Amino acid sequence: MELFEAIKNRRSIRVYTADPVDDAKIEAILEAGRWAPSWANTQCWRFIVVRDPEVKARVADTLFKVVLPDKVIENRATAIINSAPVLIVVCAVTGVSGGKLGGGEFEFLTDKGDWFMFDTALAVQNMVLAAHGLGLGTVIIGTADAPRVEKVLGVPEGNRVVAMFPVGVPAREGKVPPRKELSEIVFKDRWGG
Numbered sequence: 001m002e003l004f005e006a007i008k009n010r011r012s013i014r015v016y017t018a019d020p021v022d023d024a025k026i027e028a029i030l031e032a033g034r035w036a037p038s039w040a041n042t043q044c045w046r047f048i049v050v051r052d053p054e055v056k057a058r059v060a061d062t063l064f065k066v067v068l069p070d071k072v073i074e075n076r077a078t079a080i081i082n083s084a085p086v087l088i089v090v091c092a093v094t095g096v097s098g099g100k101l102g103g104g105e106f107e108f109l110t111d112k113g114d115w116f117m118f119d120t121a122l123a124v125q126n127m128v129l130a131a132h133g134l135g136l137g138t139v140i141i142g143t144a145d146a147p148r149v150e151k152v153l154g155v156p157e158g159n160r161v162v163a164m165f166p167v168g169v170p171a172r173e174g175k176v177p178p179r180k181e182l183s184e185i186v187f188k189d190r191w192g193g
């Protein structure tokens, strides 16, 4: 698949078939994540591949629900995760990205602090594109209660769960959410120009 076509045509997939996804495909997806750029090549990302339906369900149960006075509405991503054969949970080692290079005390260099969200996002984009290239569907999920997921998956202190995405065979194509026009998001020489 041509790169620009893959970037443009990848969609969030929220319905999967019951078809399995073999390990070779999951490894190819993880390999794409491994080759993402990162701050000073620190590669703070760690990936947990969850296939065990029970573990997957416990992670899915951490997604935020909408609590109304008379009812609780399940996060629709809970069912999405449970229906997909594989869930990749993206974690980050904290305190390594965004810092000063070389010896001495570690110190964050910029006003942004730890850049782990940025680095892991690059790996995630590589992986969802790779999955798309393999004919598989994904949807990035950010609405989890990360500290609870960390407990469920035994993520040690100093590491954070950032996001997750199910991988499966798409049951139908995703809708195409519109994008802002370039004229709305690109400026010339200065903000608003």
Ligand SMILES: Cc1cc2nc3c(=O)[nH]c(=O)nc-3n(C[C@H](O)[C@H](O)[C@H](O)COP(=O)(O)O)c2cc1C
Binding pocket: 010, 011, 012, 013, 077, 139, 140, 141, 142, 143, 144, 163, 174, 175, 176, 177
């Ligand atoms: C950081 C991030 C968090 C997201 N979290 C969720 C989520 O919790 N649930 C969900 O259904 N979609 C989630 N999405 C998917 C977006 O809704 C989706 O990418 C967006 O609507 C554009 O659609 P497209 O991916 O098909 O182009 C998330 C996407 C990103 C980048």
